[in-house]
Amino acid sequence: MWNNDLLKKKSTFQPIGLKIQRGHYILGDRYIKSLLVTELPRQFDLGLLSSYVSNPEIKVFMRTEPLDLDCAGMLKKEYNDKSREYQKSGNDPTRREILENELISLNTYIKEIVDNHDVTWNITIVFSVYADTEKEVNKRCQDLNLRLRAEGFKLTSAPVMQENLMRVASPLFVDSLLPAEVEKNIGIPLPSLGLAGLYPFVFETLKDRDGFLLGHELMNKGAILFDQFQWLDDPMSARALNRLSGNLVxxxxxxxxxSTLMKLLIRF
Known part of the structure; x- marks a missing residue:
């Protein structure tokens, strides 16, 4: 039996000093504006979002939900459409070369998804930009928008949906106040293989099998790995050191x- 009382309490939480305005919202003395990602780059490497999470004035939120959709089937349809376009592009060698490369890449990607029996996810990504004034937050949003578009992202500032995007991004809220069909369609279908490439943290060593990359040393750039469940994951060491639980300061x-670190640990 599920007790929903906690969820009811959780849904009534509200940060102190929150003011919702058109195009942005104010939290305390900070102006915040959110950008919703509507399309991802056609191709990207591992850790696509890593260059953005290090900026204290930009918060990157990513929500994932399993999606009952055949992503490989969708990509095959796209492959067939591009293949037909390729057949008709004989008079344009430049376009023909671009399409040929895209077809090769798509074919490889589809094969990996099928071979791995990949699961499809609905990915919602929100960039929240912080500043001290409305003018400054608009300028930072404009700069971020241009930078992301140059990398192949497509975004919307959604001026009338700022509160909804805050609710979508924050784990404090259980309801985005968006119609169910709208909320379902603000995400991007993506296979697990693509989802893994979005994460800003990637495994770099097998020395700490259950840890994740927390950051890098400032001077030597060495990897800092962290496993908050060390004594659960390694019971032999826990018994040898007489440790039943771990503490973190x-x-x-x-x-x-x-605060950013704590959020990462909680979400991990």
């Missing part, structure tokens, strides 16, 4: 990233 000055 995060120390740092203002703006050092303590």
């Amino acid at each position: 995060i120390v740092g000055g203002t703006g050092f990233g303590k």
Whole structure:
């Protein structure tokens, strides 16, 4: 039996000093504007979002949900459409070469998805930009928009949906206040293979099999791996050291990233 009381309480939480306005919202003394990703780059490498999560003025939120959809089938349809276009592009060698490369890439991608029996996910990505003034937040959003579009992203500022995007991105809310059909369609269907490439953290060593990449050393750029469940994952070491649980203390000055780190640990 599921007790929904906690969810009811959770849905009534509201940050102090929250003011929703058209095109942005104010939280405390900070102006915040959100951008919704509507299309991802056609091709990207691992850690696509890593260059954005390191900026303290930009928060990247990504929500994932399993989707009952055949992503390979969708890609095959796209492959067939491009193949027909390729057959008709004989008089344009430049376009023909571009299509040929896209067909090769698509074919490889489809084969990997089929061979791995990949699962399709509905991915919602929201970039929230922070600033001290409305003018500054608009300027930062414009710069971020241009940078993302140059990389192949497509976005919308959704001026009348700022509260909804905040609710979609934040784990504090259980309802985005969007119609169910709209909320379902703001995401992007993506196979697990593509989803993995979005994450800003990637495994770099087998020394800590159950850990994840927390960051890099400032001077030597060495990988910092962290496993908050070390004593559960390695019971032999826990018994040898007489440890039943682990403790974590995060120390740092203002703006050092303590809150960001805690959010990462909670979400992980």
